[in-house]
Amino acid sequence: MKARSGTTPKKAKANANGNANARLMELRLYVAGQTPKSLAALANLKKICAEHLEGRYKLYVIDLLKTPQLAQNDQILAIPTLVRKLPEPIRKIIGDLSDQNRVLVGLNLLETEGVK
Amino acid sequence: MRKNRNGHAPASAERLEKAPTGIAGFDEVTNGGVPKGRPTIVCGGPGCGKTMFAVEFLVRGATEYNEPGVLMTFEETSEEMTKNVASLGFDLKGLAARKKLVLEYVRIEPAEIHETGEYDLEGLFIRLQHAVDRIGAKRVVLDTVEAIFSGFGNTGLLRAEIRRLFRWLKDRGLTTVVTAEKGEGTLTRYGLEEYVSDCVIFLDHRVTDQVSTRRMRVVKYRGASHVADEVPFLIDERGFSVMPSTSMKLNHVVSNQRVSSGVKDLDEMLEGKGFYRGSSILVSGTAGSGKTSLATHFAQDTCRHGERCLYVALEESPAQAMRNMRSIGIDLEKYVKKGLLRFEAWRSTQSGLEMHLLQIHKLVEQHKPTAVIIDPITNLLLGNKNELHSMLMRLIDFLKTKQITGFFTALTSGRNREIEESDVGISSLIDTWIFARDVELNGERNRCIYVLKSRGMAHSNQVREFLMSKNGIRLLPVYVGNGTVLTGSARLSQEARERADNLLRQQTKEEKRRVLDGKRKALEAQIEAMRFELAQEEARVALLTQQEEQRERDISQDMLEMVSFRAGGAGQGKALGQNGRVGDVHEG
Numbered sequence: 032m033k034a035r036s037g038t039t040p041k042k043a044k045a046n047a048n049g050n051a052n053a054r055l056m057e058l059r060l061y062v063a064g065q066t067p068k069s070l071a072a073l074a075n076l077k078k079i080c081a082e083h084l085e086g087r088y089k090l091y092v093i094d095l096l097k098t099p100q101l102a103q104n105d106q107i108l109a110i111p112t113l114v115r116k117l118p119e120p121i122r123k124i125i126g127d128l129s130d131q132n133r134v135l136v137g138l139n140l141l142e143t144e145g146v147k
Numbered sequence: 148m149r150k151n152r153n154g155h156a157p158a159s160a161e162r163l164e165k166a167p168t169g170i171a172g173f174d175e176v177t178n179g180g181v182p183k184g185r186p187t188i189v190c191g192g193p194g195c196g197k198t199m200f201a202v203e204f205l206v207r208g209a210t211e212y213n214e215p216g217v218l219m220t221f222e223e224t225s226e227e228m229t230k231n232v233a234s235l236g237f238d239l240k241g242l243a244a245r246k247k248l249v250l251e252y253v254r255i256e257p258a259e260i261h262e263t264g265e266y267d268l269e270g271l272f273i274r275l276q277h278a279v280d281r282i283g284a285k286r287v288v289l290d291t292v293e294a295i296f297s298g299f300g301n302t303g304l305l306r307a308e309i310r311r312l313f314r315w316l317k318d319r320g321l322t323t324v325v326t327a328e329k330g331e332g333t334l335t336r337y338g339l340e341e342y343v344s345d346c347v348i349f350l351d352h353r354v355t356d357q358v359s360t361r362r363m364r365v366v367k368y369r370g371a372s373h374v375a376d377e378v379p380f381l382i383d384e385r386g387f388s389v390m391p392s393t394s395m396k397l398n399h400v401v402s403n404q405r406v407s408s409g410v411k412d413l414d415e416m417l418e419g420k421g422f423y424r425g426s427s428i429l430v431s432g433t434a435g436s437g438k439t440s441l442a443t444h445f446a447q448d449t450c451r452h453g454e455r456c457l458y459v460a461l462e463e464s465p466a467q468a469m470r471n472m473r474s475i476g477i478d479l480e481k482y483v484k485k486g487l488l489r490f491e492a493w494r495s496t497q498s499g500l501e502m503h504l505l506q507i508h509k510l511v512e513q514h515k516p517t518a519v520i521i522d523p524i525t526n527l528l529l530g531n532k533n534e535l536h537s538m539l540m541r542l543i544d545f546l547k548t549k550q551i552t553g554f555f556t557a558l559t560s561g562r563n564r565e566i567e568e569s570d571v572g573i574s575s576l577i578d579t580w581i582f583a584r585d586v587e588l589n590g591e592r593n594r595c596i597y598v599l600k601s602r603g604m605a606h607s608n609q610v611r612e613f614l615m616s617k618n619g620i621r622l623l624p625v626y627v628g629n630g631t632v633l634t635g636s637a638r639l640s641q642e643a644r645e646r647a648d649n650l651l652r653q654q655t656k657e658e659k660r661r662v663l664d665g666k667r668k669a670l671e672a673q674i675e676a677m678r679f680e681l682a683q684e685e686a687r688v689a690l691l692t693q694q695e696e697q698r699e700r701d702i703s704q705d706m707l708e709m710v711s712f713r714a715g716g717a718g719q720g721k722a723l724g725q726n727g728r729v730g731d732v733h734e735g
Contacts, residue, residue: 075264102274108270109260110267123259125260126264134261
């Protein structure tokens with residue numbers, strides 16, 4: 032709940048470079064093995080991408096059990112974490128991504144949809 | 148599966164094993180360190196030194212106990228941390244390069260995180276595990292793990308994850324120090340102490356009378372005896388040091404060896420041998436009664452025997468003290484140069500009492516002296532007497548366990564009643580108590596000294612006069628007579644008077660002898676004269692007798708001749724001659 036209040040002032044800034052959404056979005060999903068939460072996150076993400084980012088995204092799934100050294104670069108604590116590397120600024124969405132609306136807000140995609 | 152990857156056996160439940168921290172004094176307070184293979188919470192307010200404690204625990208572990216460590220920071224970046232502790236002489240970069248240490252900075256930026264659905268903190272575990280695996284770490288520091296509460300909204304989940312984290316650390320046998328911020332009315336803001344049941348350490352930094360003191364308290368240490376009192380600690384250029392507290396038992400090793408006080412006359416008052424080694428000596432007295440001079444003599448004597456001595460001066464700078472001591476013929480400088488004497492001076496107002504004590508502890512550990520002199524100990528007394536008492540007790544205990552002779556001076560105020568009052572508190576701690584005092588008499592002030600008590604020896608009960616000269620200290624027997632004790636010029640004049648009396652008596656005696664001699668000589672002369680007279684008389688008598696005999700002989704000869712002449716014949720004469728008697732002649 033706390034996180035939401037943090038996002039509100041950011042909207043204006045995100046809207047300012049709204050056309051950045053048109054460019055390629057680079058996403059990284061950090062998981063740790065085949066846990067239910069990880070699997071759910073991946074499924075939810077794929078669905079969102081298919082619906083809102085068709086052809087405009089690159090997705091890397093990183094299993095930290097196999098490559099733990101990658102956790103430090105993106106400062107991963109929570110699992111699963113979705114990191115929007117591009118466009119900047121970096122955004123992190125944690126959890127199983129079951130709340131689609133919040134994911135879209137987090138990825139700064141909701142406003143774009145609203146305009147449509 | 149991951150749980151056993153590291154190969155660490157879960158911590159044994161039978162007996163609590165301890166991991167030495169290597170932090171000076173801490174391992175003594177806790178009888179061996181923090182619980183091995185378990186998490187320990189170090190909590191306190193901002194700036195209390197918890198991070199320093201944690202970092203030193205890691206650094207000492209890596210350098211002294213061959214236990215590599217992971218430093219996971221949540222608030223400071225690795226670079227900041229490296230810089231911060233460089234002032235303590237800790238080279239984190241170097242340790243990291245030698246694979247003794249892993250610096251892992253966990254950045255939490257609430258603004259860039261959105262929560263959507265369920266999650267856990269597995270990422271933290273993975274990172275920690277990875278860091279531990281890289282160097283085979285045995286120790287972990289989490290500084291300050293509570294920071295995650297600011298980054299994530301789901302407090303319930305975070306609590307569960309933290310509990311899981313502590314469990315996880317324990318299962319891997321990682322000796323861990325977790326730092327935590329002090330909360331309102333609780334030890335930690337988020338109640339972490341609930342999850343760590345083994346060991347909780349509280350650090351405090353308080354300011355009393357504008358003097359700051361750092362104190363540490365072991366709040367909880369399950370399954371192990373520990374000191375529950377607050378103990379002072381210090382953070383300085385050599386890191387963290389905790390002052391070991393008083394041991395409860397009085398079981399010091401005692402020595403029968405004696406050490407000279409450096410003043411021959413004082414030794415004489417102490418069975419002619421001086422103090423016991425490892426005993427505590429207090430010289431108390433009013434201002435200018437010679438306490439420092441006695442202390443310096445002791446220091447000099449200690450060094451002269453090739454032993455090390457620590458001299459803590461709280462009144463004078465080293466240079467000033469040494470100059471002053473030269474005036475009584477003591478050169479301490481050469482011993483300083485030789486490295487035998489460590490002369491430390493600082494202002495007593497510089498820090499709190501505990502800090503002084505800790506400072507002394509550290510100096511003792513560094514210098515390893517056989518004698519410690521604190522001049523004057525009363526200067527440490529800024530606050531209340533109880534504090535000085537407890538500090539002295541700790542100091543004396545500490546010195547005794549190390550068989551170090553402690554020599555303290557105490558300044559007392561002039562009034563007698565006060566002296567007793569102020570010293571009564573420490574007298575029980577002192578083995579040999581020497582009292583220096585002034586005696587004011589006939590317009591002058593003289594120094595007197597006596598041994599108030601000296602445990603375990605038949606010490607002198609005399610009050611001696613204390614004289615300082617270019618050649619050091621002398622203790623003269625004072626003049627005792629006519630029920631008074633005289634010192635100084637009064638003693639001198641008394642002595643002069645006595646000398647005069649003696650001289651007079653001597654002279655009278657000699658005079659008498661001379662007179663007698665004269666008389667005897669005169670008499671002897673008289674006797675001689677009389678004897679001579681007698682001899683003359685005798686001679687004359689002898690002569691007279693001789694003359695008389697001669698005359699008699701002459702007379703008888705004459706008579707014979709006359710008889711012979713009357714008889715007329717030679718024959719008759721012959722017959723007469725044969726008879727020899729005149730009468731016969733008449734018969735015929």
